[in-house]
Amino acid sequence: MDIIKIEGVSKRYNTHQVLNNLSLTIKKGECFTLLGPSGCGKTVLLRLIAGFEDPDSGTITLNDEVVAMGGGRDTVPPDKRGMGVVFQDYAVWPHMTVFENVAYPLKLAKVNKAEINTRVMEMLALVGMEGLDKRKPSELSGGQQQRVALARALVAKPSVLLLDEPLSNLDANLREEMRFEIKELQQKLGVTVLYVTHDQEIALALADRVAVMDEEGNIVQTGSPLDIFEHPEDPFVFNFMGTANYMAVNYIDNQYKVGIGNQVIPWTTLPEDSSVKWVAGFRPSDVKISRTGEGLTGIINRASFLGPTMYYQIDIDGTSLKTMVETQQAVQENLIFKEGETCKVAFLDLHWFKEEDIEKVVK
Amino acid sequence: MNKSTSSFGVAEVILFLSIAILVIVVAVPILLIIFNAFWVNGEFNITDTINVLKHKETYQALLNSLIIATGTMAGSTIVGTFFAWLVTRTDLPYKKFMKAMFLIPFMLPSFIGALAWKMLLSPNAGFINQFFIDHLGFTGPIFNIYSYHGIMLVEIMYLFPFVFIQVCGALERMDPTLEESARISGAGLLTITRKITIPLVLPSILSGALLVMLYSMAHFGTVAVLGIENGIFNIPTLIYHNIHQSGGSFDSIRTGTVMASVLIVSAACIIWLQRKILGRGNYQIIGGKSFRPMELKLRGLRYPLLIFGVLYIAFTIFLPTAVIFLVGGLKTYGLAFTPENLSLDNYKFILFDYQVTKDAIKNSVLLGLSAAIITMFVGVMISYVLVKMKVRGKGILEFLGMLPFSVPGSVIALGVILAWSGKFGINLYNTVWIILVAYIARYMAFSLKANSAALEQVHDSLVEASRACGATMWQSLKDIVIPLVRPGMFAAFFLIFLPSLRELTVSIMLYAPTTRTIGVAIYTLNEDGDTVVSAALAGIALIIIILGQIFIDRITKKVGE
Numbered sequence: 021m022d023i024i025k026i027e028g029v030s031k032r033y034n035t036h037q038v039l040n041n042l043s044l045t046i047k048k049g050e051c052f053t054l055l056g057p058s059g060c061g062k063t064v065l066l067r068l069i070a071g072f073e074d075p076d077s078g079t080i081t082l083n084d085e086v087v088a089m090g091g092g093r094d095t096v097p098p099d100k101r102g103m104g105v106v107f108q109d110y111a112v113w114p115h116m117t118v119f120e121n122v123a124y125p126l127k128l129a130k131v132n133k134a135e136i137n138t139r140v141m142e143m144l145a146l147v148g149m150e151g152l153d154k155r156k157p158s159e160l161s162g163g164q165q166q167r168v169a170l171a172r173a174l175v176a177k178p179s180v181l182l183l184d185e186p187l188s189n190l191d192a193n194l195r196e197e198m199r200f201e202i203k204e205l206q207q208k209l210g211v212t213v214l215y216v217t218h219d220q221e222i223a224l225a226l227a228d229r230v231a232v233m234d235e236e237g238n239i240v241q242t243g244s245p246l247d248i249f250e251h252p253e254d255p256f257v258f259n260f261m262g263t264a265n266y267m268a269v270n271y272i273d274n275q276y277k278v279g280i281g282n283q284v285i286p287w288t289t290l291p292e293d294s295s296v297k298w299v300a301g302f303r304p305s306d307v308k309i310s311r312t313g314e315g316l317t318g319i320i321n322r323a324s325f326l327g328p329t330m331y332y333q334i335d336i337d338g339t340s341l342k343t344m345v346e347t348q349q350a351v352q353e354n355l356i357f358k359e360g361e362t363c364k365v366a367f368l369d370l371h372w373f374k375e376e377d378i379e380k381v382v383k
Numbered sequence: 384m385n386k387s388t389s390s391f392g393v394a395e396v397i398l399f400l401s402i403a404i405l406v407i408v409v410a411v412p413i414l415l416i417i418f419n420a421f422w423v424n425g426e427f428n429i430t431d432t433i434n435v436l437k438h439k440e441t442y443q444a445l446l447n448s449l450i451i452a453t454g455t456m457a458g459s460t461i462v463g464t465f466f467a468w469l470v471t472r473t474d475l476p477y478k479k480f481m482k483a484m485f486l487i488p489f490m491l492p493s494f495i496g497a498l499a500w501k502m503l504l505s506p507n508a509g510f511i512n513q514f515f516i517d518h519l520g521f522t523g524p525i526f527n528i529y530s531y532h533g534i535m536l537v538e539i540m541y542l543f544p545f546v547f548i549q550v551c552g553a554l555e556r557m558d559p560t561l562e563e564s565a566r567i568s569g570a571g572l573l574t575i576t577r578k579i580t581i582p583l584v585l586p587s588i589l590s591g592a593l594l595v596m597l598y599s600m601a602h603f604g605t606v607a608v609l610g611i612e613n614g615i616f617n618i619p620t621l622i623y624h625n626i627h628q629s630g631g632s633f634d635s636i637r638t639g640t641v642m643a644s645v646l647i648v649s650a651a652c653i654i655w656l657q658r659k660i661l662g663r664g665n666y667q668i669i670g671g672k673s674f675r676p677m678e679l680k681l682r683g684l685r686y687p688l689l690i691f692g693v694l695y696i697a698f699t700i701f702l703p704t705a706v707i708f709l710v711g712g713l714k715t716y717g718l719a720f721t722p723e724n725l726s727l728d729n730y731k732f733i734l735f736d737y738q739v740t741k742d743a744i745k746n747s748v749l750l751g752l753s754a755a756i757i758t759m760f761v762g763v764m765i766s767y768v769l770v771k772m773k774v775r776g777k778g779i780l781e782f783l784g785m786l787p788f789s790v791p792g793s794v795i796a797l798g799v800i801l802a803w804s805g806k807f808g809i810n811l812y813n814t815v816w817i818i819l820v821a822y823i824a825r826y827m828a829f830s831l832k833a834n835s836a837a838l839e840q841v842h843d844s845l846v847e848a849s850r851a852c853g854a855t856m857w858q859s860l861k862d863i864v865i866p867l868v869r870p871g872m873f874a875a876f877f878l879i880f881l882p883s884l885r886e887l888t889v890s891i892m893l894y895a896p897t898t899r900t901i902g903v904a905i906y907t908l909n910e911d912g913d914t915v916v917s918a919a920l921a922g923i924a925l926i927i928i929i930l931g932q933i934f935i936d937r938i939t940k941k942v943g944e
Contacts, residue, residue, distance in 0.1 A: 072847050098850040099858075105851035111844035115866045124862070125852035172852065182851075 022081075023048040023180060023212050024069060029078030030090070031064055038064050039237045041078070046180075047229075051206050051213040055223040056233030057260065062216045064237075066184050069214065070105050071098035083179060099128075104173030104181040104211075108188060110165040112157040118144070118168050119153040125176040143171045146205065163194045170202070174209065181206070183215045187222060199225055220261050224249060232257045255377045258301050265307070265341040266378060267300045281337025283316050289370065297375035306368040307343035309334070311354060315366035320357040332357060334365060341365075393856070394774045401765040402776075405783035408824045412798025413647065413790060419640040419801060435641045444621040445645060451534055451606065451617055452599040458539035459595045463546025464588055469688065471554040472580075473679045476689050484696045485547055490932050491700070492885040493541035494604025494902070495921045498909060499703030500537050501608055502710055502918075504528035508717070510706070529612040537605050540699040542598055546591030553587035554580075572679065586660045593657045601646050601791030603888040607906065618642045619793035623892055636800070643794045654789045704925065711919030729919035740920050742897060743904035746815060750900060751883035754822035759875045761823070762830025763868065769831075770838040771846075771864075787828035795824045796892035813895035821889045826882070830875040837871020838864075870939075877935045884931070885924055 024046040031039040038061040046052045056062045067073045068088065069080060077090030082103075087096040113121055122143055126136045144153055147167040157165055166186055173181055183202070187195045203226055206213045217223050223230050224245040231242040232254075240254045252258035269276045269285060271294045276285040291298050308315070309332065321340065322333040329344040345355050357363055423431050435441055469475050470482040488496075503511045504526050512524035527533060561583065565575045603619040610616060616624060622642055625635035681688060710716065712725040733740035768777065769784055790798075799821040803811040811817035841864055849859040887902030894903045901924050908917035 070847070070851060072850070097855070098847070099853045099855050101851075102853070103851055105848060107844040107848060109842060109844055111842065111848040113845060113848070113863060113867075124849070124854075128853040128858065169848075172848070176853065 021048045022046065023083060024214070025079075025081040026065075026069070027079050027081070029065075029068060029075045029080065031061075031068060031073065031075055037237075039068075039075075042237065042239060043078075044231060044239060044242075046212060046214060048179075048212055049210055050228040051203065051215065051226055053215045053217060053223040053227040053230050054233060055217060055220065055230055055260075057235055058218050060233045060235050061237035062218075062233050063184055066182050066214065066216045069180075070103055070182055071096060071101050102176070102178055104176070104178035106166075106169045106173045106181070106183045106186045108185045110157075110162070110169045110186075110189075112160075112165045112168050112172075114157050116157075117153065118149065118155050118157070118160070121157070121168055122153075122171045122175050125172065129176060139175060140171075143175045146174075146208075147171045147201070162190055163198065166190065166198065170205070174205070174211065177209075178211065180212045180214065183213065185217050185219075188217070188219070195222070202226065232260060234260075252371065255301070255373045256381045258371055258373070259378075259381045263304055263342065264382075265302050265304065265343075266382065267302075267336070267339045267341065268375060269298055269300060271298075278316060279337040279339040283337060291372045299373050299375050299378045300367075301371040301373055301378070302341075302367055302369060304341075304343045306370075307334075307341065308366045308368060309343060309345065309355060309357075310364045310366070313364045313366065315364040318363055318365045320359055320361050320363060323357055323359050330356065332363075334363065336365060394772055397764060398768050398772070398774045398776060398780065401761075401768050402780050402783060404761055405765065405780070405786070405827075408820065409786045409790065409795075409827065410783060412795060412802045412824065413786065415801040415806075416640045416643045416647065416794065416798050419637060420644040432641055435638050436645075438638070440616075440621065441638060441642060444616045444618050444642065447531075447606075447610075447615060448600045448617040448646075450531060451538065452596050454531070454535040455538040455542060455599040456592050456596040458535060459543040459546050460588060460592045462539060463543040463591060464550050466543075466692065467547050467550035467554060469692065471551055473681050473688075474685065475681060475692070476685060481689075481692055481696075482551065484692075484700075486544055487696075487700050488541045489544045489548075490881075490928055491541060491704075492604065492887070492902070492924070492928070493538065493602070494608055494887050494906065495707060495885070495925065496541055496703050497537050497605040497608035498905070498918070498921060499706045500528050500533070502706050502914070503703070504533065505612075528609055529615075531615065534605055534609050534615065537609065538599055538602065541605075542595045545594040545598065546588065549587040549591035549594075550584055553584040557583055589660050590657050593653050593660075597650055597653045597789075597791075600649055601793055601888075603793055603891065604902075604906075607887075607891075608909070618646055619791070619888060622793055622797060626892065631800075636797070639797050640801070643797050646791050646794050647789075650789045650791055650794075654785075707918050707925065708922045710915055711922040713915050713918075716914040729915055730923065733916060733920050733923065737916070739899065739908075740904055740916070743899045743901050743920070744923070746818075746898055747884050747886075747901040750815065750818055750822060751880045753819055754826060754883055755876045755880040757819075758823050758826050758830045758879050759834075759872050762827065762834045762875055763872060766831055766834035766838050767864075770835055771841075771843070784831055787824065787831065790824075792825050792886075792888035793892065795821050796889045799824065799889075799893065813898070815898045818890055818893045818898060818900070821893060822879075822883055822886070825886075825889055826879040829878040829882075833875040833878055834868060834871045837868040837874075841867045873938060877931070877938075881928060881931045881935070884927055 022045045024044075026042060026044040029039055029042045030037070042065070044065075054062045054065065064073065068075050069082075071087065074095055075088055075090050079086055079090070080088040082101060085096075086094060087101055089095070113124075116124070119140055122140045123136050126139060131139070141150075141153070144150055147170050149164065149167050149171065152160070152164065157168065160168065169186070187198050190198060199222055202213075202215075205211075215223070215226055227245050229242060230245050230248050231239045232248060234240050234256045241248060241252065241257045243251075248257060249261055252261060258264060267278060269278060270280075271277075276290055276298070277283060278285060285300075316336050318334040318336040318341075320332055321335045322331075324331040325347070326344075327347070329346055330350045332343050332345070334341050334343065350356050421427055421429065421432055436445070466485050470478045470485070475481065501509070503509050504524075506512060506524040506527045506529065509524065509528065512526070515521040515525050516523070528537070557580070562575050562579050565579045570578065600617075601619055602617070603623065606615065606617045606620045607623070610620060611624070622639040625638055626632075629635040709720050709725070711729055712727065713720070714724055714726065714728070718724040734744075735741070765780065765784060768774065768780055799817055800812065803809060803817050803820060805812070811820065845863055845867070846859050849863045850856075854862060885902055886900060887906060890900040890903045891906060894900065899907065901920065905917050905921050905924065908914075908920065
């Protein structure tokens, strides 16, 4: 069942068209991440859903009720939408204690005192903040403030929890920890989560489904995290999801040849239409190098030892690509190359893109 | 666009109300001044305006305002920059204490200072001059305070903190790595100071200097106390003098509007220039963070410079203050300061027996309280629209909100006379209400500043979080916004209440026999030759101001924790 339905929503600020005719559905109980580069309009979409902004056109439906319609008609204000929101800067009220912060939604809902007390304490225990209920936010660390914000957003049992990059202000270790905790909470409480972020790792780790947004505010692909990473439908998605190598090919004498050289691409899954310029895209992890095996011949341009891995930059007929070999494997299989040595390069997976499309997304 | 259809009306109403208040209180009086200055009998008449300006008296007053302001600005810049450098960038002993001392002149009313200096250095009766003539064999006064030099010196003593504060701030916040990298590149301390430090703090120095200029041009008290004796008038004193002498004749008011227009234009130019200087990109290297700056070792000069600073403070702050209290204790002005001549009788007299001073104290306290409360609440509302609300038409309010910052007190007083003397059906002239209206206009800037700063601290997401928790617009205002801006409101209240207790510039133009304020009473009693009573009242005012200041410091410290 769809809990949030966004249909043809557009939003502009002055002359800047942030969202244009965007549609999206979020299913009940799922953890949905909206992934996109900064400034792409993902936060605007979240604010539209929360009700902090009105769409210029299009409708937003929540639990089968229209909550916003283009032009500001029949808008349900944010306080009547029954959502939990966690902000990037925590937005914990500095003049209230932890308890008062978390109790506030219940107080507004006129829940009786005894019940407020038990529910707040339960919630604080759930986010690992027992015993800190009398503290003021200024006495808490960033991670603790984020937990208070989370508890406050969840205490009134909202049907939807909206999170706007809540982990980006935390340090790397804490971020990882909180990532697991949010996932755990979501499963425990069965709440629908919409999580907005620019961090691919968080998006992949957290989500049941991911929607990737490009810089113009269009959703370019929606799917499971594995789907998005392994089968990008769009050069933007491929490029955005992680470090990418690109290798341009030339069609000469009925054969695809690498870069400016004469080495023939030896694979079977070649693009059919030879009239366009093609570029092969692949991850560093999809490159297999060897001393004498199958594949293209390349020259090691740079070699760096990074501890757990060896990093190589390899030149194949004017195309440069990056790859990593695990140190353990490199030692066992004699893959410690010096700069200037030649090697053989094979690929586990290639994605074919038109050159003009790649030029648009790689800057 | 607005947050929802239901709040659309509310936002519009608040915006309209804010604009209306600023228009009535500030914009209309200013427009009336300009209208009266350039229109005669309903027709635009620039030649007549020029004729007024050509009049020798007017022309001289404009020139005097300029001369005094320029001299005061130059002096304040030198004194302020030097002391700021001394307490931030050297190893002067007791720096913190010295810094606090240099800020004291800020809270002392300069016209009371001028009064003290008149007692000390008037050519014939001044205590210092007399001492030199009687005991050291001088044949004439060593210094005549009734002169351009005298006026400028007294103004410098009370205005230099404007420069001092700005430069201190810039020097403290300047990233020391900027200087350290110059030092590593091989530059000596002098080169660093010349090529790095001075260019970086120059915007702050200039901005402080311009503030002094603005303040001094429109300054009434010092010139009124020290200048009139020798016929030295500046713009505000001449406006007052003309209107006072003629009992509010049309001619005197018209001349006043022309001079006030000159002040308005100058103030606008100065504010514009100051914003331009501060707004330039190169100012941003001075961040908000506090660093530990490089300190110059004064070596042998450490104690001589400390003694110099202490003497400066003793001479400019403690000596005049002491004189006020001592004279306030004398039975008759002119007697020697001996135990049998000194008593608390004058103080008792003005507090309990003398109707004029009792009224003045009551008026000032009531006016100060009402103005502070009204302006505080109105300021919160206007600041809220300016900082937080997204409403169409906010641009007008932004412009109107700038006005109170740039309009000098004497201009406001004149404008208020024009606006509230029955022209629009309401005649408040000669009542206490006209002073209240003028105070609100005069102190609106303080309230807007304090409340805007407090509201800017309240991040939008704090309010949005409460909306998402189920709070309506009013509930989030009540539960989140108001509690968080309360310190700003407190600050605004005291920023208005304390200065209004010693206000002179506005009240002197508006008072009636029963509506004297403390400032007016001190000034008029002194003019009437009632020096000892005037000094005693000034002493009481100083005590109230100092106690109030201590109280504020306590409160702001508590809020800060």
